[in-house]
Amino acid sequence: MSGSSLLVSAWVGVAAGPTVGSGSMETTIQAGDLSKFHADNFDISYIADILLVVALAAGYFFVHKYRDASSVVKCSRQVEKKEEQLLQDCFEPPRKPIGKGLGETRAPFVAPAAARAKSGRSCGSTSERHRQLNQQLCKLEHAEEVLAMVGEFGMQMNGVNLSTALHRVAKWSKKQRLDLAEVRDTAQWKKLVRLTHQKLGELTAQGVANTLWAVGTMQLPINDEPKFIADVIAAAEEHVESFTPQALANSAWACATMGWQHTSLLGKVQRCCVSSFSSFNPQDLSNIAWAFGTLGFLTQPFLDGTAKVALPMVAACKPGEMANIVWAFARANQRPKELFDRVAEVVTSTADGLNSQALCTIAWSFATVGHTDEEMMASILRAGGLKMRWFSPKELSNLLWACATMNVASDRFLDTACNSVVRCRDSFTGEEVANVIWALATLKFMHSQCCEHLANAVLRRRDEISAKVMCSIPFTPAALLPHWFQALTNILWGYATLGHKNPALFVNLAAVVQSSVGQLSTTELITVAWSYSVCGVRVPEMLQTLASAASGNLDEQQVEVLSTSFKKLSFVPEK
Numbered sequence: 001m002s003g004s005s006l007l008v009s010a011w012v013g014v015a016a017g018p019t020v021g022s023g024s025m026e027t028t029i030q031a032g033d034l035s036k037f038h039a040d041n042f043d044i045s046y047i048a049d050i051l052l053v054v055a056l057a058a059g060y061f062f063v064h065k066y067r068d069a070s071s072v073v074k075c076s077r078q079v080e081k082k083e084e085q086l087l088q089d090c091f092e093p094p095r096k097p098i099g100k101g102l103g104e105t106r107a108p109f110v111a112p113a114a115a116r117a118k119s120g121r122s123c124g125s126t127s128e129r130h131r132q133l134n135q136q137l138c139k140l141e142h143a144e145e146v147l148a149m150v151g152e153f154g155m156q157m158n159g160v161n162l163s164t165a166l167h168r169v170a171k172w173s174k175k176q177r178l179d180l181a182e183v184r185d186t187a188q189w190k191k192l193v194r195l196t197h198q199k200l201g202e203l204t205a206q207g208v209a210n211t212l213w214a215v216g217t218m219q220l221p222i223n224d225e226p227k228f229i230a231d232v233i234a235a236a237e238e239h240v241e242s243f244t245p246q247a248l249a250n251s252a253w254a255c256a257t258m259g260w261q262h263t264s265l266l267g268k269v270q271r272c273c274v275s276s277f278s279s280f281n282p283q284d285l286s287n288i289a290w291a292f293g294t295l296g297f298l299t300q301p302f303l304d305g306t307a308k309v310a311l312p313m314v315a316a317c318k319p320g321e322m323a324n325i326v327w328a329f330a331r332a333n334q335r336p337k338e339l340f341d342r343v344a345e346v347v348t349s350t351a352d353g354l355n356s357q358a359l360c361t362i363a364w365s366f367a368t369v370g371h372t373d374e375e376m377m378a379s380i381l382r383a384g385g386l387k388m389r390w391f392s393p394k395e396l397s398n399l400l401w402a403c404a405t406m407n408v409a410s411d412r413f414l415d416t417a418c419n420s421v422v423r424c425r426d427s428f429t430g431e432e433v434a435n436v437i438w439a440l441a442t443l444k445f446m447h448s449q450c451c452e453h454l455a456n457a458v459l460r461r462r463d464e465i466s467a468k469v470m471c472s473i474p475f476t477p478a479a480l481l482p483h484w485f486q487a488l489t490n491i492l493w494g495y496a497t498l499g500h501k502n503p504a505l506f507v508n509l510a511a512v513v514q515s516s517v518g519q520l521s522t523t524e525l526i527t528v529a530w531s532y533s534v535c536g537v538r539v540p541e542m543l544q545t546l547a548s549a550a551s552g553n554l555d556e557q558q559v560e561v562l563s564t565s566f567k568k569l570s571f572v573p574e575k
Contacts, residue, residue: 130158137164143172147188154195159202162195163211170214180219193220197228205239209247212236216254233265240268245284248273252291261295270302277309285310286321293328303329307336314342319358322346323365330365340366344373351379352386359384360395360402367402377408385413388420393428396420397435404439411445418447425453430461434487437494444497451500458491459508485516489524496531506537514542517549525550526561533565540571547573 133153140146146168150157157165169192173183183189196211203211211232222229236251243251252269255262273280273288280288289306292298310317310325317325326343329336347354347362354362359380366373384391384399391399400417403409421428421436428436433454440447488509495502513520513528520528529546532539543566550562566573 129156130161133157133161134164137161137168140168141172143169143176143178143183146172147183147186147192150192150195151188154191157195159196159199160204160207162192162199163203163207163214165192166196166214167210170217174217184218184220184224193225193228197225197231200231200235203235203239205242206244206247208232208235208239209243209250212254213250216257219258222258222260233260233262237265237268240265240272243269243272245273245276245280248276249280249284249287249291252288252295256291256294259295261297263297266292266295266297270297270299274301274305277305280309282313282317282321285313286317286324289328290324293324293331296331298328298332303332303334303336307339311339311342314339314346319350319354323358323361326365327361330368333369335369335371337371340369340371341373344371344376348373348376348379351376351383354380354383356384356387356391356395359387360391360399363402364398367405372406372408374408377403377406381408381410381413385416388416391420393421393424393432397428397432397439400439401435404442407443409443409445414440414443414445415447418445418450421450422453425457428454428457430458430491431487433458433461434490434494437498438490441494441497446498446500448500451495451498452502455495455500455502455505458505485513485519485524488512489520489527492531493527496534499534501535503535503537506532506535507539510537510539510542514545517542517545520549522550522553522558526554526558526565529562529565533568536569538569538571543569543571544573 133156137146137149140149146165150162150165154162169183169189172178173180200208200211215229215232220229240248240251248269252266254260255266270292277285285306292302306325306328314322322343326340329339343362344366351359363377363380366376380399381403388396396417400409400414403413418440437451437454440450492506492509492513495505510532517525525546529543532543547562547566550558554562
C-alpha cells in the first residue's frame with residue numbers, strides 16, 4: 001500500500017465515526033502492508049500526510065467528546081429551568097392588579113434556583129428557609145408582589161419575615177402612591193396583619209418599630225384593627241429602650257401621622273431621645289421634632305435637648321430638616337436665641353437653595369416666636385419672589401402672614417405675591433383668604449385686583465366659613481385655637497382697613513356673623529361693627545344682634561366706638 005493509500009485508509013477510518021471504534025486507525029492498517037512501508041518509498045510528503053491524519057484524528061476525538069459534554073450541560077440546564085418554573089409557579093403574583101390603582105401586572109419574580117443547586121438541597125433548615133424568605137422579600141419592589149408572596153407562604157413565615165413584609169408593603173404602597181384603602185381591603189393584607197399579630201412576640205425591637213411605622217404609613221384605622229394596634233403599641237413600650245434613634249423617630253412619626261395621643265409611649269420615647277440625643281443625625285432629629293410638634297407633646301427637657309444637639313448640626317441640615325426643627329419650637333412658642341440666630345445666619349446665605357415649603361415654614365416660625373431677623377427675611381423674600389409660582393396657597397398665605405407679623409416686606413415682593421394670589425384664587429380656603437387680607441391690611445398694601453378676587457372666593461366659600469373651625473394664625477396648638485369667627489373678623493377688618501368696599505361680601509357675611517354672635521369676644525363685636533360702618537353697609541338685624549350681645553359688657557372707650565359706628569350707619573338699637 002502506497003503512502004497515499006495509507007492516508008486514504010486512515011481518512012476512511014477517521015471518517016467512519018463511532019462504528020469503527022476508538023482504535024479505528026489501527027484496525028484499518030493490515031499487518032501485511034507494514035512490510036511495504038519502508039524508507040525507500042517514504043519521502044517528506046508522507047510526514048505531512050501523517051501529521052494531517054493525526055490532526056484529523058484529534059479533531060474527531062474533540063468533536064465527539066464536546067458533543068457528549070454539551071449534552072450533559074443541556075440536560076443540567078433543563079433541570080434548572082424545570083426547578084425555576086416550579087418555584088415561579090409558587091411565587092407568581094396575580095395576573096390582575098389588586099384593586100384599582102395598584103399598578104399594572106408585573107413580571108413574575110424567580111427565586112435563585114442556582115443557590116439551591118449549589119447547596120445541594122431545595123429546602124434546608126427552618127432558620128435557613130426564614131433567612132431566604134427575608135432575602136426574597138427585601139428584593140421585591142412592588143406591593144402586590146409582597147402581598148402575593150404572603151398569600152402563598154405566609155404560614156411558613158416567622159415574625160421577622162412578617163414584619164419585613166409589612167414594612168415592604170407600606171414602603172412600596174407609599175412610594176407608588178397606591179390607594180391605601182384598596183390595599184388594606186385585600187385578603188392578602190388582612191392575612192398579613194393577622195399573622196403578624198399572632199407572632200408579635202417573636203419580633204425584635206427593630207421589627208416592632210418597623211411594624212409601627214408600617215401601620216402609620218398605611219393609615220390603618222384603629223377601628224379596623226383595635227386589638228392589633230393596641231398590642232403593637234404595647235410591644236413598642238416594651239422594646240422602646242432598645243430602639244435606635246431612627247426607630248424612635250419612626251415610632252413618634254407613626255403616632256403623629258395617626259393622631260395617637262398615647263402619652264405613656266410618647267413619654268417613654270421622649271425620655272429615650274433625651275438620653276441618646278448625641279446619637280441622632282439631622283434627619284432623625286428633624287423627624288422626631290416634627291412628630292412631637294404635630295402632637296403638641298413638647299416637654300421642656302425634650303426642647304432643651306433638641307436645641308443643644310441641633311445647634312452644631314444646623315449647617316449640615318437639609319432645608320426641610322432645618323425648617324421642621326424651628327417649627328417645633330414655634331409650636332411650643334419657645335425661642336432658643338442661639339439656635340434661631342444660627343438658623344438665620346445659615347438661611348441668609350442659602351435661601352436661594354431652599355424650596356417654597358422650607359422658606360414659608362422658617363419665616364412663619366420666626367414670626368410666631370417673635371424673632372425678627374431682617375437680613376434673613378430679605379433673603380427669604382428675594383428667593384420667594386423668584387420661586388413664587390411654586391408656592392401653594394397655604395404656603396403663600398403663611399409667608400404673607402409672617403411678613404405682616406414682623407412688618408418686613410417690600411412693595412415689589414407684595415405685588416408679585418398678589419399677582420400669584422390672583423392666578424390661583426380658586427384654590428384658596430377661607431382661612432387662607434383671611435391670612436392674606438389680614439396681612440395686606442396690616443402692611444397697608446392695596447392691590448385692588450387681588451382683593452376683588454379674594455372677596456369672590458369668600459362668597460363662594462361662605463358655607464365653609466360658617467361650618468369649619470378656622471383661625472387666622474395657622475399651626476396653633478389645639479389648646480390655643482381660636483374659633484373660626486376670628487378668621488371671619490379678620491376678613492371684615494381687612495377689607496375695611498384697606499378701604500375696599502364690597503357690599504355683596506358684607507351682606508352675605510352678615511348672616512354668618514349673626515348666627516354666631518354669642519361666640520364673639522367683646523373686641524370682636526366692636527371690630528365687626530366698626531368694619532360695617534367704614535364700608536357703609538347697613539344690616540339692621542345683624543346690628544341689633546351686636547348691640548344686644550355687647551350690652552353691659554363694654555368699657556367707656558368701647559361704648560364710644562360702638563356708638564360712633566351705629567351713628568355712621570344711621571342705626572338706633574332697640575332697648
